[in-house]
Amino acid sequence: MPRRLARIAALAVLLAAGGTCAQVPPPAGVVRSEAADFRVEVFAAGLERPWGGAFLPDGRLLVTERPGRLRLIGTNGRVSAPLAGTPAVETGGQGGLLDIALAPDFPDSRALFLCHAARVEGGALTRLTRARLSEDATALEAVRTVLDATPAQARGRNHFGCRMAFSPDGGRYLFLSTGDRYVEMGRAQRLDDLAGKVLRLTRNGRVPPDNPFAGRGDARGEIWSYGHRNPQGLAFQPGTGLLWASEFGPRGGDELNIIRRGANYGWPLVTHGVNYDGSVISERRSEPGMEDPVRVWTPVISPSGIAFYDGAAFPSWRGNLFVAALNRPALVRLTIQDGRVTGEERLLPGLARLRQVLVGPEGFLYLLTDEPAGRVLRLRPA
Template identity: 40%
Template sequence: MARLLGIICCVVLTGSAYAQQPKNSGSGSIQSYEYQLVTEGIDIPWGMTWLDKKTILVSDRKGELRIISNGVLLNEKVTGLPELRAEGQGGLLDVAVDPNYAQNNLIYFSYSGLEGEGQGAHTSVVRAKLQDFKLTEQSVIFEAGPNTTKGQHYGSRLTFDKQGYLYISSGDRGNRDVNPQRLDRDAGKIHRINGDGSIPKDNPFVAQKDANPSIFSYGHRNPQGMAMHPVTGDIWTHEHGPKGGDEINIIRKGANYGWPVISFGVNYSGSSFTELTAKEGMEQPQWYWVPSIAPSGMTFVTSDIYPDWKGKIIVGSLKFAYLVALELEGDKVLSQEILFPDIGRVRNVKQGADGYLYVATDGAGIFKIVPSK
């Protein structure tokens, strides 16, 4: 666990993009980077995944699934999406491809679905085949419950691990005092399922009465970033705190991450809801932010295109409209560096199949980070 307020790096304006000069670690020369616009035309690009090195599948929260091919946003939209509730923070959310997509054409997407019990919506996940611009052979493989008419905290990131298990983040749906700590409710959890929606036999609560078997960890507020560590295979997440207390966590089987019993944040009014930042039996974050940065999207850098960032985590900030690069030593976060101030409200950041970093922003477009010439 650690915290650092961060230092804004020197940036200079170069045409329509900012150049970013990383700090020299003393291990050789450093490289400058800039961001270039790939496309506009997607209001809130919530999820991004790659069908191949030249084709990006992007979800627009308002309820559209779009394709970017060779850097061009295609006019034709993917058809066949299920009914969803595009209100508040809900809508069409994350999207991921099957580990064997090249052979089976399977994709997965999460959304504020109406399938669960009760009025309103909750986080649902569909598996389908993508053929041309049509979704076929659809099946709902996950439906969180119970539903609620509240419009916030769907969580909803999707990530596969090295064994092919699918992890799904579900926010507390605005009911912090009930959902996160109850194992008979899906909200405020990280779930793990097989690609067909069945439950892995070694999930931690499979044999526990009155516990939902898909739950892998609990005590989460609103995880909107999730990625697999490329070396260890661990699943890392970040989640929104209230006012302060955004966290980065490594997801452990059956672990309780404490929300709302422990937190480094306070109510939005500034009043306190807990005096505890630690408690026996509850996990401590690898990193936390005070004040909040409102993190959304995260990726591990493995590409040789970015020698100065290789091995780091890149996280987006909705609140401050920048990227954060986190230095790691094993499973410890040592420090942070702020990149590209004012790039826009970062909804997602991913390393693409072509090795480049892509940054999706609300309203401003999708950008690619490239070495400066």
């Protein structure tokens, strides 16, 4: 790898992984914000780089740890031993065991999906895996690969994407984000390549016949949208059916997008950011035929997981979009109207690098902190 590219890659890994500074305790007492007052508590601790989470029907929480472990957190916050049967993962750089999502019919099937980095012949790639949670919730069974985001890449272990969302029509389709894999950013524009895309699949990994590029010999039928850098947030907006995504920019130009069928989001032909060394990627900020972001953050916030709030515990937050931010750490609250961001509030600035935000079954917010001694923080009404 050329020396300049190696330095840039090292900086990218540092920005994504974060430092090892002392852990900041949550604020004591009531936190007063623009729309709601709340308290912050440590719900669970002792996790290493928690990345994704999914609530079981009984209120327990499955959490992935990036080094490759899956744990179950009880309703009392007790963390289990690692579950057996988790798939092998590639843990270099930004790789590891990343997102988790329950199948919509989980109460009957006990099926779940994992997105993770995997090593294959030729290098590493983003992999979608399906499994079944054992009846005693101590192991994964019937583990099988559903999709590999080919081609594999020999160099670099960055930009895997790896966020999942089921369609609001009963979960008929699974949407999955993939990163551009960083080294060859132009992969995001190639339609014969699954890097830098949002994919749409059936739960068995098949290509829906109404996907925009299905049946084309020069394109992968799994692709729903393309031209993405590293989308790590994916969520459907209740009541509208719109799919929203948060996406890491380079140095500047983080994005919030509405994901549309067959659309090109421009990367790297269009961007609001520059390379980590300050060099220009593209002079273009917009281009006819390419989707403009709904919101751009410069300086960056490194937006990871997102969630629309639809709970009852915080009535004044209903319909708001929450963004877990890693750099300039904060929980970002956005008000949304007619596909536009109408307001922004940054909650808990500097508390911790936040990787994911989840809405719990009781309507509380749960935050996964991207720390070596990771925590699950819980926001309760004051």
